[in-house]
Amino acid sequence: MPQFSSHLSSAVLGVSNILHLQQFHAQLIQHALHRHDYWVARLIAFCTRFHAPSDYTRIFDSTHQPGVMVFTNMLRYYSKCGGNSEILTLFEEMQRCGLKPDECVYPVLIKAAGKGGVLFHSQFVKMGLDCGKYIRNALINAYGKYGPIEAGRQLFDEMTERSVADWNAIILGYWNWGSEGEAKRLFDLMPDKNVITWTTMVSGYSKMKDLENARSYFDRMPEKSVVSWNALLSGYAQNGFSEEALSLFNEMVSTGVTPDETTLVSVISSCSSCGGPALAESVVNTLGDRGVRLNLFVKTTLLDLYAKCGRLEMAQKIFNELGVHRSSVTWNSMISAYMRTGDITAARELFDQMPEKNVVSWNSMIAGYAQNGRSSLAIELFKEMIKEQIMPDEVTMASVISACGHLGALELGNWVVNFINAHHLKLSLSGLNSLIFMYSRCGSMNEAKMIFNEMETRDVVSHNALITGFAAHGNGVEALKLLEKMKDEGIKPDRITYIGVLTACSHSGMLEEGRKVFESIKAPDIDHYACIVDLLGRVGKLDEAKRVIKEMPVSPHVEVYGSLLNACRIHKRVDLGEFAANKLFELEPENAGNYILLSNMYASARKWKEVDRIRELMKTRGLMKTTDGAGWKLKRKMQAAGYIADKSNVLRDVEDEDKEEMVGTHSEKLAVAFCLLVSEPGTVIRVVKNLRICWDCHTAIKMISKLEKREIIVRDNNRFHHFKDNVCSCNDYW
DNA sequence: GTAGGGTTAG
Numbered sequence: 001m002p003q004f005s006s007h008l009s010s011a012v013l014g015v016s017n018i019l020h021l022q023q024f025h026a027q028l029i030q031h032a033l034h035r036h037d038y039w040v041a042r043l044i045a046f047c048t049r050f051h052a053p054s055d056y057t058r059i060f061d062s063t064h065q066p067g068v069m070v071f072t073n074m075l076r077y078y079s080k081c082g083g084n085s086e087i088l089t090l091f092e093e094m095q096r097c098g099l100k101p102d103e104c105v106y107p108v109l110i111k112a113a114g115k116g117g118v119l120f121h122s123q124f125v126k127m128g129l130d131c132g133k134y135i136r137n138a139l140i141n142a143y144g145k146y147g148p149i150e151a152g153r154q155l156f157d158e159m160t161e162r163s164v165a166d167w168n169a170i171i172l173g174y175w176n177w178g179s180e181g182e183a184k185r186l187f188d189l190m191p192d193k194n195v196i197t198w199t200t201m202v203s204g205y206s207k208m209k210d211l212e213n214a215r216s217y218f219d220r221m222p223e224k225s226v227v228s229w230n231a232l233l234s235g236y237a238q239n240g241f242s243e244e245a246l247s248l249f250n251e252m253v254s255t256g257v258t259p260d261e262t263t264l265v266s267v268i269s270s271c272s273s274c275g276g277p278a279l280a281e282s283v284v285n286t287l288g289d290r291g292v293r294l295n296l297f298v299k300t301t302l303l304d305l306y307a308k309c310g311r312l313e314m315a316q317k318i319f320n321e322l323g324v325h326r327s328s329v330t331w332n333s334m335i336s337a338y339m340r341t342g343d344i345t346a347a348r349e350l351f352d353q354m355p356e357k358n359v360v361s362w363n364s365m366i367a368g369y370a371q372n373g374r375s376s377l378a379i380e381l382f383k384e385m386i387k388e389q390i391m392p393d394e395v396t397m398a399s400v401i402s403a404c405g406h407l408g409a410l411e412l413g414n415w416v417v418n419f420i421n422a423h424h425l426k427l428s429l430s431g432l433n434s435l436i437f438m439y440s441r442c443g444s445m446n447e448a449k450m451i452f453n454e455m456e457t458r459d460v461v462s463h464n465a466l467i468t469g470f471a472a473h474g475n476g477v478e479a480l481k482l483l484e485k486m487k488d489e490g491i492k493p494d495r496i497t498y499i500g501v502l503t504a505c506s507h508s509g510m511l512e513e514g515r516k517v518f519e520s521i522k523a524p525d526i527d528h529y530a531c532i533v534d535l536l537g538r539v540g541k542l543d544e545a546k547r548v549i550k551e552m553p554v555s556p557h558v559e560v561y562g563s564l565l566n567a568c569r570i571h572k573r574v575d576l577g578e579f580a581a582n583k584l585f586e587l588e589p590e591n592a593g594n595y596i597l598l599s600n601m602y603a604s605a606r607k608w609k610e611v612d613r614i615r616e617l618m619k620t621r622g623l624m625k626t627t628d629g630a631g632w633k634l635k636r637k638m639q640a641a642g643y644i645a646d647k648s649n650v651l652r653d654v655e656d657e658d659k660e661e662m663v664g665t666h667s668e669k670l671a672v673a674f675c676l677l678v679s680e681p682g683t684v685i686r687v688v689k690n691l692r693i694c695w696d697c698h699t700a701i702k703m704i705s706k707l708e709k710r711e712i713i714v715r716d717n718n719r720f721h722h723f724k725d726n727v728c729s730c731n732d733y734w
Numbered sequence: 735g736t737a738g739g740g741t742t743a744g
Contacts, residue, residue: 136736
């Protein structure tokens with residue numbers, strides 16, 4: 001140390017926060033030493049330690065001729081508190097000043113270079129330089145982060161003396177590459193573990209969702225730091241254990257540990273499912289009083305919390321206040337906020353304005369479109385993404401496959417599957433679930449079953465997707481088998497499972513089995529009642545159906561009466577049909593379908609007067625214009641044949657589509673949906689029994705065959721219609 | 735003076 005006043009030398013030892021730092025800086029100015037290399041370097045080191053805001057770095061600008069030490073500490077500051085671009089700029093400046101990087105600079109550079117950091121290694125070897133211990137540690141870290149981890153291990157093994165930091169680096173590396181076993185082996189072998197070693201284990205188990213082990217290492221730690229608490233806290237928060245996270249936070253506070261910004265992020269994000277904005281606000285306020293600042297992470301988390309709790313105006317407020325400081329996560333969170341409320345226009349505007357989109361931005365938009373019933377927009381955006389050469393990931397794929405399923409676009413779906421294979425992408429659990437859904441939706445039950453059987457782990461959604469597929473295809477036996485199988489595997493059926501199984505029973509006329517399933521439901525909800533009413537109705541047990549409706553603990557909704565009405569039509573029970581229809585007229589006076597159904601029922605009972613009465617009723621209620629005959633006829637026929645559930649999502653989706661989304665008239669849309677639903681390339685389209693291809697359908701299929709350039713064969717009773725190149729072999733309808 | 739913890743999308 002240079003010869004300075006002993007007063008300063010002892011004063012520097014007492015600097016332990018930013019305020020001290022400012023006071024000390026003032027003292028240096030008094031002694032005219034504030035531009036001296038040694039002291040500037042020390043000041044910058046303090047800035048790094050206290051995470052001082054970047055305007056403190058003016059200290060650096062005030063030096064006349066910064067030496068290596070000042071540059072190095074400044075680089076360290078940027079490495080911890082700033083960005084990598086500043087590091088590279090500063091490094092270039094350093095070289096311009098004719099200063100040679102030394103052993104202390106390289107570790108910073110290796111870290112800043114990211115993936116390229118490991119290139120330094122070969123450089124050193126080529127130059128015949130011996131890597132010092134800090135450089136070697138930085139290299140092990142780089143290999144641990146970007147691979148190959150084996151290269152890091154080799155470095156580690158070759159070392160004659162290993163520091164705690166080296167052990168920690170290699171253990172972390174193994175966790176990064178998912179090698180729990182090797183990480184644990186080295187941990188057990190390690191002679192002197194410190195708090196970082198233990199925290200690495202806690203965080204490793206947290207990240208692989210093994211919270212029991214994370215907790216057990218946490219409890220066994222000889223000492224804990226804030227980071228240790230945060231590691232476990234984030235493990236709970238990110239895996240949906242919000243209550244555990246909040247109670248751990250309480251434990252943390254009562255132990256006397258001072259939480260920091262990172263703590264806040266986990267706590268606030270847990271509040272979105274537990275406690276809500278009020279709890280988050282009170283935590284923010286109490287910690288704010290203790291001097292915890294709200295950084296960008298915290299503000300973004302808060303924004304997300306408000307958005308998830310329906311307080312869009314607060315989310316928007318934070319978004320506006322952040323201005324240019326917004327990160328891409330902030331943007332993405334706001335996009336999802338709008339998508340959640342169904343405001344796809346506002347979401348799109350943000351997406352277009354966003355300065356730097358990442359894959360999550362694209363995923364948020366694609367998923368948002370898909371969830372708002374705009375599957376074709378989702379797929380359009382996906383195609384745009386490919387065109388822009390943005391690499392989709394497993395999340396993109398899950399949404400896109402699901403959108404294909406909703407559209408019944410099997411060919412596109414198969415293209416996506418090929419894309420996944422070609423780019424060696426892995427499908428996540430939800431991606432595979434989407435795939436089962438898509439195949440089921442497109443009528444490819446064999447493929448759906450194959451995917452299901454090949455899955456390593458299956459959850460309740462996987463089972464539901466397949467069961468719903470069986471239901472749509474009237475395969476009650478398989479649906480029931482799967483219900484039993486999932487129970488055996490310890491997967492608890494949920495309400496969707498039971499809707500699927502009951503629908504399957506209904507579509508295959510399995511009365512007794514359906515009854516048994518219904519009775520086994522602990523707390524049947526209104527949809528389950530609708531299913532059992534449908535089942536009873538279809539097999540002709542109409543009075544029993546009516547009794548069930550009467551005894552329902554909740555007031556029946558449209559689906560319940562709709563099922564009953566449909567059953568009355570099939571079984572020609574005009575009396576009960578009138579009862580159901582009148583209820584429906586009360587519940588949804590605007591739905592012309594109910595009137596049509598009742599009118600058809602009268603027609604089949606040859607009660608022509610009543611038919612006219614209903615027609616008049618519709619006219620006076622102004623409902624005639626929405627009932628362009630062919631479309632409804634098609635829908636009714638499909639319903640009558642039991643091929644598609646009464647409230648099939650396909651039909652609903654098509655009806656919900658905006659006009660711009662599909663070409664053709666309303667009835668053609670129905671036809672298109674129908675065709676896409678049952679078609680599969682290379683197979684003959686099965687047309688539901690008694691359904692003749694009407695003119696609309698004919699047009700629509702021609703359109704599909706032209707657009708998709710595919711050959712479609714449709715069997716209509718005993719005739720075959722062969723569609724190819726905009727021509728149909730059987731043109732009776734023209 | 736090397737090492738551990740954080741927000742968004744299915």
